Amino acid sequence: MHMRTIDSRLRQLLGAAPNSYWDEKIKSKPGPYGERILSQLVFASELSKGNAHAFDEAITATLDYVERQIAEEGVIAKRTALQAEQLLTAVAPAAKSYDILCVAHAHIDMNWMWPWDETVSVTLDTFRTMLTLMEEYPSFVFSQSQASVYRIVQQYDPLMLEEIKRRVREGRWEVTASHWVEADKNMPNGESLTRQILYTKRYLSQLLGIDPASLNLDFEPDTFGHSVFVPEILTNAGVRYYYHCRGSDGPIAYRWVAPSGNSVVCYREPTWYNDPIQPILGSYVPQICRQTGLKTHLHVYGVGDHGGGPTRRDLERLHAMNDWPIFPNIRFGRFADYYKQLESVSGTLPVVKGEQNCVFTGCYTSQSRIKTANRIGEATLQEAELFSAAAGALAGAAYPRAAYEEAWRNVLFNQFHDILPGSGVIETREHALGLFQHTMAIANTNRKLALERIAAGIDTSDLGGPDEAGTVSEGAGVGYGTQAFQITQVERGQGSTRIVHLFNPSAQNREEPVEIVLWDWNYAIRTLIVKDSDGNETAYQMLDKGFHTYWGHHYMRLLIEAKVPACGYSTYTVSLGEEEFEPFFPTDPRVDREERFVLENELLQVTFHPVFATVISMIDKTTGTELIDTARPAGLFRLIQEDPGKGMTAWWVGRYMSAASVHDQVKLVKGQRGPLRQSLNYELRFGNSAMKVAVSLDRNSPYLKYRIECDWQEIGKKGKSIPQLNFHWPLGYTSPSYTYDVPFGTVEREPLGMDVPGNSYAFGKREEKEEGGNKPSIMLVTNNKYGFRGTDDSLAVSLIRSSFDPDPYPELGNHHKIEMAVCVIGSHSTNRELTEAAYRFNHPLNVLSGTTHPGTRTKDASFLRLIEGSVALSAVKMPENPEGKRWIVRVYETDGQAAIAKLQLFKPATDAWYVDSNEIRLQTGLFIRVDGEYVCFEVPAYSAAAVCIVFE
Known part of the structure; x- marks a missing residue:
């Protein structure tokens, strides 16, 4: 009761809303001395709450005095404030036992609501202000994140860079940039998040002459969520601390532990990171310090973006407030100062595991x-x-x-x-x-x-035929393939024998149909022969009945059954075979039969609705299992209208107001019907938009592939709706949880009626206790989508959204191309197998036209193959510091069990050792061995590991 009286009296004096006098929204104008004493009274009240109300009597007496003076004089004058401070003298020792470490920062968004040239101007103008304030205020210290802003200074104002370097050497300009930018932590893959640190530490240490080990803070104040393996990625790169604001409402200070056991010390900003100095800030201190276990409170200040960072008023206020007797000590400082203290109590901090998600779906x-x-x-x-x-x-x-x-x-x-x-x-x-x-x-x-x-270097001297004069095929296809983001399919061969090299980026052998382009083939088509490197004929299928024209040349597409070694290549030839005489028979139809829309291979039988082109049955032929809920159409494209009431439509998926099928008035036609591929094509029209869909099923493939081209013309409008194109696949089984790929691993989430992030796929996990043994499950994988929804025993992915702010027309004028697949996966499949299946989908085989020439290498070869270990390959590269023939190979463990990764190389290695993400040699107790062309090394459960392999 007594405390309620103190709180209510303070609120009345401050004119603030109930229970929020600490929200810096003081409605009245108490004047400078009123602000001074009321801020101290608020701090004293909060301090008393944590000390068994020890100071309530002094606070009450002071409030009585202040209220009497206001009644008599109408204001809080200087003498009133000073006398009130005297009445609170008993509180002063406890007050001064606390510190407020004020860290100045300018939050500079990269190209958020403005173009690049404005980002450059904002950066340079803000930094000029900071350097000027440093001249005027010798105790002022400034901290700045993001390597990209230092790159701006280097490029556009090199003289300013010299000033910054001087302040860095003095210790007054703290570089908090361990990343190139304050990045999203859900959609980039693990390799990208690793490169953020690798390139930043190398760049800034060389540019500014600082120890790369000092770049040990990942400063992410505004990032919209934090994936589960972030602590693992940071630890591997020597980053020990994390600062964030969004994505969690848990502890303020905590130790965030990755599934591997590696951890970072985290501080979740409890107020905000983008504010000016307000005298009421002391109200936060006691409660926050009780949670952190420290007597020091971190206060980040400085209005970001076009606010220009900390101001002269901020510095003057801090100097003045430091003289208040009933207030914490105030000092300028650095993030490093605070995290050093926080690390000293890290053993007592709460432990947090799992992802810190989600916000802004x-x-x-x-x-x-x-x-x-x-x-x-x-x-x-x-x-x-x-x-x-x-x-x-x-x-x-x-x-x-x-x-x-x-x-x-x-x-x-x-x-x-x-x-x-x-x-x-x-x-x-x-x-x-x-x-x-x-x-x-x-x-x-x-x-x-x-x-x-x-x-x-491949020996193809025994392939190919004689050169032909006047050939037009050689050089055809310049630029062809780049629109699909593949290497150009320019023809280097000629005549009636063409050489094709296929390259496999996967760490496992692959056997699958692959499309090749045959340029200016002026020979018989029906006698084509495709052979592998041993001269064995292999199956093929013509994808085109006629020729396509392209810049004065013509081409046709051929699908061939190919085998390609892991991280290697194979060689095939397309040539003209001998034509055998066959009598011609007319092909006119003699009998009408029921038209069935079915795609079928050795593994699957997929039946489509003859009117709507939705999937009405998908049967796994190895077990006879129906994989969809036949009561609900699968493969359903939906036009969803989202409720825009929450605002910020680019950031938030609104409540679904309606979800309508767009499979009305479908134009449905059969596509390919051959030994390697069957396909079905259909067209959809809805609203003002049109879409073409090609669904295909290849020989021995578990992927039902969708290739989509959409002319999207839907516009979101304020007060009306946010249109969304969505793909929905109901499952034919109970799915208690869903697995998604995330940076350097996977995460299992419960069913959620909201969009959640996946690097490329969502997997509907089948109930383990379900009768019938190892029945397969469904994975939905995409080549360019990240927002999935696993709930109600179904999988869905958001394909296109017409948000209308801040960009009013973000998707108009785009010819959207989307590829995705419904992949059938064994229920007992490992996460590694899921990851590899998604990798294959996102990394098709590379096709290169070859020529006839001598060489020293065989026609088929592998550079690297993963033989053993529950790991996925993240990168194979040469070191940033060139030192002979060396590779950096990075992998991550996928299935939560310590693994021995065994790699087979193209030739014997001479040495190998572990390196961190900065490619610095590590001394670890982990097992590693080189045995000729084999390298074996230990990868702890859920960990990422990199090794340097040395060749002669």
């Missing part, structure tokens, strides 16, 4: 082209580095380190938490897609150069 779908750029950029760079490393070790080819770093920087920049999530304006998207074009020019070019260098 619309960000997994908004601005779909930016998300395509991220997925494709990551995948292409991974392959380019792999094949360049192989070309370097095999053929002594130069490894384009600087070019790859430049491309990675583009990818990393676009992973900023307002760019990749799609919560920016039109200029945000335009700049991101420009960087993507640059990335692909580097990655795709170097990928192909590496493949060509490898192919140049």
Whole structure:
């Protein structure tokens, strides 16, 4: 009762809303001395609550006095404030036992609501203010994150960079940038989050002359969620501390433990990271310090973006407030100062496990082209580095380190938490897609150069026929394939025998149909023969009945059954066989039969509705199991209207107001019917939009593939709705939980009626106790989507959303291309098998036209193969510091059990050792052994590990 009286009296004096006098929204104007004494009274009251109300009597007496003076004078004058402070003298020792460590920061968003040139101006103008304040206030200290802003200074104001370097040397400018940008932590893959740190530490340590080990804080104040393996990624790179604001409402200070057991010390900002100094800030201190176990409170201040960071008023206020007798000591400081204290009590901090998610679920779908750029950029760079490393070790080819770093920087920049999530304006998207074009020019070019260098050493001298005069095929196809983000399918052969090299980026052998392009084939088609490197005929299927024209050339597409070794290549030929005489029989139909729309191979039988083109049955032929809920249509495209009432439509998926099938008036036609592929094509029209869908099933394939082209013309409107295109697949079994791939692993989530992030797939896990043995389950995998929904025994993915703020038309004018697959997976399959299935879908085989020439290498070969171990391959690259023929191989354990990864190499290695994510040699107690062409090394459960392999 007594405490309620003190609180209510303080609220009345402050004019604040009930229970929120600490929210810095003082409605009255008490004047400078009124603000001074009331702020101290609030702090004293909060301090008393944590000390058995020891100071209540003094606070009550002071309130009596202040209220009397207000009644008499109408204001709180200077003498009133000073006398009130005297009445609180008994509180002073306890008050001064606390410290407020004030850390200045300027939160600078990369291209959020403005274009790149404005980001540059904001950065330079803000930093000029900070440097000026440092001249005027010798005790002022400033902290700044993100390597990208230092790159801006280096590029656009090198003289300012010299000033910053001087302040860094003085210890007054703290560099808190362990990442290129304050990145999203859900949609980038684990390799990207590793490269954020690798390239940042290398760049800043060289640029600013600082110890890379000092870059040990991951500062993510505004990031929209934090994936479960973030502590693992940070620990592997020497980052020990984490700062965030969103994604959790749990402890303020805690130790975040990854599934591997590695951990980081975290501070979750309980107030905000983007504010000016307000005298009422003392009200936070006692309660927060009770939770952290420290007598020091971290207060981050400085208005970000166009606020220009800390101001002169902020500094003057801090100096003045430090003289208040009933208030904590105030000092300027650095994040490093606070985390050093926090680490000293880390053994007593609460332990948090699991992901710190989710917030802003619309960000997994908004601005779909930016998300395509991220997925494709990551995948292409991974392959380019792999094949360049192989070309370097095999053929002594130069490894384009600087070019790859430049491309990675583009990818990393676009992973900023307002760019990749799609919560920016039109200029945000335009700049991101420009960087993507640059990335692909580097990655795709170097990928192909590496493949060509490898192919140049393959002995193909016994393949091919005589040269032909006047050939037009050689050089055809320039540029063909880049729109699908593949290497260009330019023809290098001629005549009636063509050589094709197929390259496999997976760490496992692959056997699957692959599409090749045959340019200017002026010979008989029906006598084509496709042979493998041993001269054995292999099955093929013509995908085109006629010829396509392309810039003065013509081509046709051929599907061949191919086998390609792990991280290697195979060689095939397409040639003209001998034509046997066969009498011609007319093919006119003689009998009408029932038309059935069924795709079937050795594993699956998929039946489509003859009117709506939805899937009405999917049978696993090995067990006879029906895989869908036949009471609900599967393969259903839905037009969802979301409730826009929550606002911030790019950030939030609204409540579904309606979810209507768009399978009305379907134009349905049969596609391919051959030995390697069956397909079904249909067209849909809904609202103002149109969509073409090609569904296919290949020989021995567990993937029912969907290839979608959508002319999306739906517009979201305030007060009306947010249109969304959605794909829905009901399951034919009970799914108690759903598995999603996340950076460097997987996470299992309970059914949730909201969009959640997955790097590429969602897997509906079958009830383990279900009768009938190992019946298969369903995985939904995509090539450019991140927002999945596993609930109600079904899987769904959000494909396109027409949010309308901050970009009013984010998806208009885009010809959307989407690829996804419904993949049948054994219920007892491991996470590694899920991850590999998703990897294969996102990394098709590379096709390269070959020529006849001598060489020293066989027609089929593997550079690297994973023989044993529950690990997935993340990267194969050459080290950033060039030292002979060496590879960095990074893997991560997928199934929660310590593994011995066994790799088979293309030739014997001479040595191998563990390295961290910064490629620094580690001394560990983990097992590692080199045995000729085999390298075996230990990977603890749920861990990521990297090894450096040395060749002669």
